[in-house]
Amino acid sequence: TPRVLSGIQPTADSFHLGNYLGALRQWVALQDTHQAFYCVVDLHAITVEHDPATLRRRTRVAVAQLLAMGLDPERATLFVQSQVPEHAELAWVLGCITGFGEAGRMTQFKDKSAKQGTGGTTVGLFTYPILQAADILLYTPEPGPGERVFQVPVGEDQRQHLELTRTLAQRFNHRFGDTFVLPEAYIPENAAKITDLQEPTAKMSKSASSPQGIIDVLEEPGPMRKKIMRAVTDTGTEVRYDEENKAGVTNLLRIYSALDGAPIADLERRYEGAGYGQFKKDLAALVLDTFTPIRERALKLLDDQDQLDRVLDEGAARAGEVARRTMEVVRERVGFAGRG
Ligand code: TYM
Numbered sequence: 001t002p003r004v005l006s007g008i009q010p011t012a013d014s015f016h017l018g019n020y021l022g023a024l025r026q027w028v029a030l031q032d033t034h035q036a037f038y039c040v041v042d043l044h045a046i047t048v049e050h051d052p053a054t055l056r057r058r059t060r061v062a063v064a065q066l067l068a069m070g071l072d073p074e075r076a077t078l079f080v081q082s083q084v085p086e087h088a089e090l091a092w093v094l095g096c097i098t099g100f101g102e103a104g105r106m107t108q109f110k111d112k113s114a115k116q117g118t119g120g121t122t123v124g125l126f127t128y129p130i131l132q133a134a135d136i137l138l139y140t141p142e143p144g145p146g147e148r149v150f151q152v153p154v155g156e157d158q159r160q161h162l163e164l165t166r167t168l169a170q171r172f173n174h175r176f177g178d179t180f181v182l183p184e185a186y187i188p189e190n191a192a193k194i195t196d197l198q199e200p201t202a203k204m205s206k207s208a209s210s211p212q213g214i215i216d217v218l219e220e221p222g223p224m225r226k227k228i229m230r231a232v233t234d235t236g237t238e239v240r241y242d243e244e245n246k247a248g249v250t251n252l253l254r255i256y257s258a259l260d261g262a263p264i265a266d267l268e269r270r271y272e273g274a275g276y277g278q279f280k281k282d283l284a285a286l287v288l289d290t291f292t293p294i295r296e297r298a299l300k301l302l303d304d305q306d307q308l309d310r311v312l313d314e315g316a317a318r319a320g321e322v323a324r325r326t327m328e329v330v331r332e333r334v335g336f337a338g339r340g
Contacts, residue, residue: 001033001034001035002033002034002035002141002148002149002150002151003034003035003036003037003139003140003141003148003149003150003151004027004030004034004035004036004037004150004151004152004153004186005036005037005038005039005135005136005139005150005152005183006023006027006037006038006039006152006153006154007038007039007040007041007044007081007132007135008023008024008038008039008040008041008062008066009040009041009042009044009045010040010041010042010045010055010058010059010061010062011045011048011050011058011206011207012058012206012216013057013058013061013216013218014061014065014216014217014218014219015062015065015216015217015218016204016206016209016214016215016216016217017194017204017214017215017216017217017255017287018155018193018194018203018204018205018214019155019217020069020217020290021188021191021194021255021258021259022154022155022156022187022188022191022192022193022194023153023154023155024066024069025069025188025191025258026153026186026188027066027069027071027076027153028069028070028071030151030153030186031071031072031075031076032075034151036075036076036077037076037077037079037139037319037322038066038071038076038077038078038079039078039079039080039081039084039135039319040059040062040063040066040078040079040080040081041081041132041135042055042059042080042081042082043081043082043087043088043131044081044128044131044132045058046124047122047124047125047128048112048116048122048125049120059080060302060305060308061218061298061302063078063080063308063311063312064298064299064301064302064308065217065218065294065298066078067297067298067301067308067311068293068294068295068296068297068298068301069217069294073311073314073315077315077318077319078311078312078315079312079315079316079318079319080312080315080316081135083312083316083320084138084316084319084320084323086138086320086323086324086326086327087131087134087135087138087323088131088134089134089327090134090137090138090323090326090327090330091127091130091131091133091134093134093330093334094130094133094134094137094168094172095127095130097168097171097172097175098130098164098168102164102167103126103127103129103130104126106128106129106160106161106164107160108128108129108157108160108161109125109126109128109129112125113125113126115207129160129161129164129165130164130168132161132165133161133164133165133168133169136152136162136165136183137165137168137169137172137180137183137326138322138323138326138327139319139322139323139326140169140179140180140181140183140326141181142325148181149181149184150181150182150183150184151183151184151185151186152165152183152184152185152186153186153187154185154186154187155187155188155191155192155193155194156187156192156193157193157203158185159185159187162183162184162185165183166182166183169181169182169183170182172333176333176334177333179329179330179333188258190254190257190258190264191254191255191258194251194254194255195247195251196208196209196210196213196214197212197213197214197215197227197228197230197231197232197248197251198210198212198213198231198232199213199232200231200232200247200248200250200251201247212227212230215227215228215287215291217291217294217295217298218291218295218298218299219291219295221288221292224284224287224288224291225284225288228252228280228283228284228287229280229281229284231248231251231252231280232248233246233248233249233252233276234246234248234249237275237276239253239267239268239271239272239274239275239276239279240268241253241264241265241268249276252279252280252283253267253268255283255287256279256282256283256286259286259287259290260286
């Protein structure tokens with residue numbers, strides 16, 4: 001069976017609509033066809049200053065949301081990154097075959113470090129993409145008959161990190177012998193970059209968007225509807241896909257199409273002459289229909305801490321088994337002394 005791995009940071013009290021459409025929905029779908037590994041990446045979350053109690057809470061909320069979205073711990077391995085120490089270990093090895101300049105070219109690092117100011121940027125933020133490469137490559141499909149397929153469902157903003165991961169995998173294979181299958185980015189066509197509702201040319205983002213620009217998965221229905229009704233459009237009236245001139249409407253059309261399944265051209269026809277009000281009203285209903293049950297399930301799951309712990313223990317055990325097998329090969333290839 002093909003394999004899939006992905007990760008998400010527990011850096012907010014809720015995931016948002018961009019996370020859901022760009023990645024998490026695909027996570028849920030792929031658990032049926034792939035051997036799936038999904039991790040909440042708390043090691044990545046400490047690359048910027050953080051509060052320990054908040055991180056612990058957000059990690060639990062993250063897991064509850066993933067389960068509420070339909071991830072089934074029987075079918076997918078759901079785990080917390082820090083509970084599988086091999087992630088940090090492989091990151092070290094990969095860091096030793098990464099060029100300094102190569103890491104310096106990562107645009108997310110450049111953006112984030114610019115925001116932190118020179119004093120605030122950490123080495124951890126710099127090596128963040130190398131840890132991400134380790135997250136992925138630890139779960140490389142094992143040798144066997146047939147083609148080895150390895151996919152990573154993410155949004156557009158992770159494309160460069162995926163490219164680096166492939167480069168590092170290739171370099172490792174070349175220097176030390178064939179070890180890693182090159183992973184492929186699995187990026188949805190129309191929901192790869194959901195934009196800010198108030199600033200529709202910028203990415204919807206936990207760290208950069210204003211509260212009005214972002215739809216949280218765990219948001220109450222009232223404010224959720226309001227934000228959609230108040231989303232920035234343009235002075236025209238036509239519900240038409242036009243990235244250049246109608247970024248706001250285009251973003252809403254993408255969201256609508258992703259949730260409803262109708263192609264964008266069909267939606268343009270459906271709303272011909274209807275105006276933005278009706279379009280937004282229907283979109284709000286769609287978004288609420290999607291997230292209300294997820295929110296209710298997530299809140300219920302958070303009441304049962306023991307069950308969440310059991311899911312995570314089991315997930316860490318299963319992920320750890322695979323990670324340890326990969327690291328055994330890596331250690332041998334790199335020339336580390338055996339442990340007898
Ligand atoms: P993170 O936690 O920022 O985001 C989680 C996922 O959501 C996607 N995403 C979006 N998709 C569409 N539109 C948006 N506005 C939007 N905002 C976020 C992201 O592309 C991502 O897929 N570095 C990763 C976490 C990570 C990871 C990994 C991912 C760590 N290790 C291994 C894949 C494999 C990140 O910061 O995602």
